[in-house]
Amino acid sequence: MSGQPAQPTIDTHLLVRDGDKLLLSQRGGPYGFGRWHMPSGKLDHGESLTAGAARELFEETGLATDPASLRLVHVVHHRQSPAAEDRIGFFFEATVWEGEPVNKEPEKCRALQWFTLDALPDDIIEYPGAGLHGYLRESGLLSEHGWR
Numbered sequence: 001m002s003g004q005p006a007q008p009t010i011d012t013h014l015l016v017r018d019g020d021k022l023l024l025s026q027r028g029g030p031y032g033f034g035r036w037h038m039p040s041g042k043l044d045h046g047e048s049l050t051a052g053a054a055r056e057l058f059e060e061t062g063l064a065t066d067p068a069s070l071r072l073v074h075v076v077h078h079r080q081s082p083a084a085e086d087r088i089g090f091f092f093e094a095t096v097w098e099g100e101p102v103n104k105e106p107e108k109c110r111a112l113q114w115f116t117l118d119a120l121p122d123d124i125i126e127y128p129g130a131g132l133h134g135y136l137r138e139s140g141l142l143s144e145h146g147w148r
Contacts (some may be wrong), residue, residue, distance in 0.1 A: 012053035079146035082126040
């Protein structure tokens, strides 16, 4: 017996790392309003993962990076609820870029801020938090979040 093939949304998330500091953004849109996450977005049709990640980073922060310099550090298979479409988030570490971070999407983002790894905010959105904590704990490449 076979069901319908899965059609998850594919997301890219950027862990912009400067030594022991990580760049986070504070949500301004309805999902997770006022909470923290990292620059991220949906992959466009026909776009490679690294190209999509580099595009999202530039669109949100003005930081330009070569897609080839991004390193895949974690993957999260996320389920918000049984009725919602599941998502697969690819988390990339960025350690090389050009420019200074600027909030280029003030309608979606309230702030960009550097945090040291030992003083991350408590109110990180759960889905990107699963990827961030998987990366920091080096607990393997995959986390499944929201599945029971």
